[in-house]
Amino acid sequence: MPADPTPHGATASGAGTSGESGYHPERAGGWTSGDAPQRLAQVALRDLPWEVGVAKPDPAVVVDGVTRTFGGLTAVSVDHLEVQRGGITGLIGPNGAGKTTLFNLLTGFDQPDTGTWSFNGQSLGKMSPHQVARLGVVRTFQLTKALSRLTVLQNMLLGAQDQRGESFFRALVPGTWCAQEKANTEKAMDLLRRFKLDAKKDDFAGTLSGGQRKLLEMARALMSDPQVVMLDEPMAGVNPALTQSLLGHVKDLREQGMTVIFVEHDMDVVRDISDWVVVMAAGRIIAEGPPESISQNQAVVDAYLGAHHDAPLTVEEEDQVLAEAERTIAREQGSDGDVLGSERGPERTDR
Amino acid sequence: MTHAVHRAGRHGRRPGQPWPLQRPPGRGRPPGGHRVVVRLLLVLAFGLGLAAFSPGVAHAETAGEQLSGTVQTSRSGPIEDVQIEVAAADGTEIESVETDEDGRWTVELPGPGEYTVTLDEGDLPDGVELSNTNTRTVTVDEGRRQAVIIGLEDGSRGAGGGGVRAVQLLVDGIRFGLLIAMAAVGLSLIFGTTGLTNFAHGELVTIGAVAAWYINVSGGVNLIVATVLAMVVGAAVGALNELALWRPLRRRGTGLIAALVVSIGLSLLLRYLIQVVYGGRSSPYQGFQGGRAVDYGIFTMTNADLVSVIISVVVLVLVALMLQRTKIGKAMRAVSDNRDLAASSGIDVNRVILVVWMMGGALAALGGVLLGLSDQVQWDMGFRLLLLMFAGVTLGGLGTAYGALVGSLIVGVFVQMSTLVIPNDVKYVGGLLLLIVILVIRPQGILGSRARIG
């Protein structure tokens, strides 16, 4: 059992619902197989029409009529969305489009006003985050949540599911959990080696660089043998050298048969790895289709691609938000401008 | 209006002289001026571990510590045969006595220290109730004879049946709520602008009240002037807080939890420093202790209380206007709303926070004086108010200035009105219970909003 580091090995737990799909990885060796990618999902999705809410041949996640409002602002309003099993689905859109909120809703971190959504046919509504995670849907966060004062290895071990030693009373009897802990440690070390973090296993996670934290967070998520991995901006703040490595890991997840949903702003990355792209703007899904379809989609171009193409959108968006806030404050201040930063004023007209 | 009567000193009562000025002969002038400063410095020096041992032989012995008091109300007159028990700080009983025909009692003490005086409520005649708790903890200095006051009410306030009593309590509650609001606005704004849950905010209230007491009673200055000066002191203490402690800590990147514990340390330090300097007694301001209640038909109110309400309303309206209209007020709200955005918009965040601290300090000081007017000045009055301030601020939504106002009013009214159904001495418990209920139902407060994750 310890020899099998794959997420769908014999140790996989809570995975009983997955057996039927057929998008499983070959076997344990599949971890390093990069040269013969199985793009089954891409094949399956090839002939679908490029329209919002289109039904997928084998959906893992289905979202229906989910809305979430903050005060008067509608953050998310999704009529219908299906996510193909075993594929990489990219979720893009300008900041404030509701991507992270949708992630939060799907993983139980936030409760919607209306709507239902399910995983493998099982409704996830009203479930708390840990219940969703136990079903095999794990997520990472936009701002990495490495557990700073735990070592890298402890971070990894936390990801393992169904640990006997995590129950209060059994924790007091090491005999009940030692063997399992040993197996988990081996599994964690395999993953760490794969993510090139094994040399850092005894370092505090807080001492890692931003990119290494992203890697650690992803590796930690994999410890739980997930079926769906949701990555919130996995490349943000990662230096270019690590980006390629991270991309490789994401692709590998697909080879492992996992369903990947990720939020990303870099269109090159999205084009490179996605099988399917979903575009959100102002809380709604405005387009979906294969990556190559997106740049041709008029709604997307109108929404935001037209003006800025490949530019990193975050900066622009922040500038816009700032400029908007400045205008608001300026209105309140009347003509008085000395409280305001003046250097940003001209910039917004330039663009 | 009724209030407890007390007696002190070895020479009997000297009518006309306010009692806080009475000190046993030979004790010199009241603690003020240099002596206070020197005591403060000494305590600090010791606290910092600078004191050194040096041998010596002399051993001064002064005997005759004593506690005394009088149990009476204006309607009932002196009350006889009320059992008074005096116990040491560790709980051991010193002596139990009964009041004589003049309502007086005296207990000789074994030595200086902290003592708890307990009045047996069962011995009180019908119609006379405790206005607060039936105990008082006092610190007796060596050779001191100290007076003890235990507040009594003879029902002249609450007379007239349930409905009228409810109106009376409502009015009291509004007065109390306004007072909490004034102290809590600063607490809420500090939380909003810096994220700090300031557990030392209660001490700003106490400092204000005690500063006004020293200026008013020891310095013989008119209370209105003393209040203004106390507000200046409060603002200065607030500024000192920010400049000497919190700003450097923010610069060091101290975490919010660590900062919270630091504020608790500061609270302990200040609170007990005040007790060393000011003492364990409770004393009123000069010239306002005997305010008579004026009948307004369905409720009565002393002039002092009426002034307190008017001042609170005026000040709170001014604060609201300032937040709404002035440049600095808008900047405060902007920093409260989104500190980074405000900073990147060119607002000098540190300056805004400094002003918030000064304003918070001044308002807390004013609140302290008003609280001292109604409940007398005590070393831990601010800490007791702090919990109600937290209740108000949480109820309104942490970090929002108007929320603090609304929440505090509700807490004040609730605490007073709750005495309709629960005994007077556990009314604060009701307020604290309300706090917990709020946390269950609406943790973000009335005016707050839920935060986003991730």
Add this chain to the structure above:
Amino acid sequence: MADLLNALAVAGKSALGFQAIFFALLAIGINVQFGYAGLLNFGQIAFAMLGGFGIAISVSKWGIPFWAGVLVGLAAAVVLALLLGLPTLRLRADYLAIATIATAEGLRLLFRSVSATPVTNGTRGLSGFNGDFIALAPWNTSQRYSILGTSWSGGELWVAAIGWLLVILGSLLVFLLMRSPWGRVLKSIREDEDAVRSLGKNVYVYKMQALVLGGVFGALGGMVYAVGTGSAVPDQYQNANTFLAYAALILGGAARVLGPVIGAMILLFILQFADTGLRLLISNGVIPEDLLSSTDVAQIRFILVGVGLMLLLIFRPQGIFGDRREVMLDAR
């Protein structure tokens, strides 16, 4: 010189006496809650009060055996932890802080109130409930014993012996728990709750378990204190004691098994030494009585603790033995 030695001996005794045990147990509980799980329980003294009064009321008022009283006290602490945790553990950390400090103050006011007098004896409190326990001592409790220049009564020794046994057992329990996967989850919650949730752990249950466990330690501390003093008076359970326990914990080092124990001993030693020393200086006339009277000395300990807490958190948040590197990783 003799005075100095005497002061040291008195301080040493208090570092080993039941008060040190009281603070050690309180701090062990806070260590589980704050040190490992990141929960801000500022009302630990309320758990101690329930422990102490659990025994006192059971024995003095209900006339049930001492050991049943111990169970009553523990049960009360568990119930209080559940009641407090239920509404607040889903919320931000400072809400628990506010709720616990309010509860501690509220419970004390309630216990000393006139309405509670039939049960708690109000401000006078209860006494005479520890006879059964003292009678179990294997030595003569009425005799005095001299150990290293300090004098102990047999009863004091017996309470201290059982108290330290409790401290050792408690530390062992914490040690076992914190090296287990359970402890790992707890420490992770301290670092980032949401990350732990996203990995399939029911954070709420872990926090509740930590709150209850810490509360039980608090109750045990309160029992040692009540049995040690032989009385249970509401005003003994001032909330400043909670912060003394925090000071002990941070002094010894949070999130270390022996941190709270060593911290409590050092704290009591310093406080007692300061107390004795200051009184000595005053009675010797080194400090003029006009400046600082011996009654003020009792307040000095809280001032010391306040200053100490601030200085520690600002300059040595890791405690006097801790590793600064680890603490500086704290991003919050």
